[in-house]
Amino acid sequence: MTEPAQRIKVLIVDDHPVVRFGLRTMFESETNILVTGMAGSAREAFAEFDREPPDVVLMDLRMPEMQGTDAIAELRRLHPGARVLVLTNYEGDEYIVRALQAGAMGYLLKNTPQEEIVRGVEMVANNQRCVPPFIAQRLVETVGRDELSQREIEVLTLVAAGKSNKEIAQRLFISDKTARNHVVSCLTKLGADDRTEAVTIAIRRGLIHLDE
Amino acid sequence: MTEPAQRIKVLIVDDHPVVRFGLRTMFESETNILVTGMAGSAREAFAEFDREPPDVVLMDLRMPEMQGTDAIAELRRLHPGARVLVLTNYEGDEYIVRALQAGAMGYLLKNTPQEEIVRGVEMVANNQRCVPPFIAQRLVETVGRDELSQREIEVLTLVAAGKSNKEIAQRLFISDKTARNHVVSCLTKLGADDRTEAVTIAIRRGLIHLDE
DNA sequence: AACCTCATGGTTCATTTGTACTATGCGCGA
């Protein structure tokens, strides 16, 4: 049972060519793992999955076109049995939570040493979850934590862009009192002292992004 | 001259095992490039350089212990002829400027396709700079731009942590009027409407960081 | 010597922000 007769079939999904190469090479020296496909985007990943269904999908979260967590959800909608192991740079709590909620079986950071990545793939192939202590720790810190509503995130995104409450109100067609109320909720929920700290906390957690 | 008799010797410096593997594999299929060393930190990189001086050092900027730009400067202090090609994820203007100022010959992003990375190594080996248009564009945007003083960055870092001008003043043992003046300078120099936007701009440019 | 930037400290004033409440209507789940 711990030694599968068949090699574990892995589909690698990452938009960085260097990372795809690295993972493929890494698994070539493993006798019980076989890379059966590689993809540089979610769309390609779906096609590769259909072509040759893998035992484990090893994927990054940041990808062009479709966000990684959406890709996980979509993949599992199409193939409910698909087992996904996330391998990414992002330590933001929000990424972790969303990836696992979307159905990922594990979450590893890209600086993980070879043996642990291999072990992670083996675990996931055996239907075991693979969430290292550091990540699990981040996760437990999120439990019981108020999450921001969609509207609050919308408002906080504008705060991050330097908008005043009045400007936010105009942008969203609401009263500036309401805008202020949303900002205050953000402060309370995030435990921030002011709007600036609220923004930095939200960025750290992955709730809002700076690029556009 | 364009076809060197000897293969180009490359030292790979990256704290991600996956990336080291990927690059090594990528260069194995190139007949004119030879990976002569790999390192996961600046310290290791110095040792590897001494052991087998490469023609090109291909390195990441984010590394444990020593910041990449400092590592470049130190390496070129020890070996003035060293040619460094940066391969990183960071697009922040500040990273680019500092890396080139520290003596890097080129700056590539990690999602660069194989052929371009190979071409970059070849160019740097031939003492040519390798700065793709996208990066060069970022660079030109920085010219003539006021840069923040050390004190201003110090202040802005505290602003990012949600500190008020008064708290910043206490922390830095200065008057709250002075703290406010520094914040105002930041707003002016960064072209921000308020302290929150100043922080997000500074983060995007790589002037301040959120982790500690 | 003249000039410049930087860090420092100051004043004044209008605007913004954050705190602390109240309140209404909607939708959802117990």
Next chain:
DNA sequence: TCGCGCATAGTACAAATGAACCATGAGGTT
């Protein structure tokens, strides 16, 4: 139906912020 969270809107008030100024001393460069 009752309660809860959410979005909405409001009031009142104290504190913080940002704009627009001025000024000085230390440390450089030209």
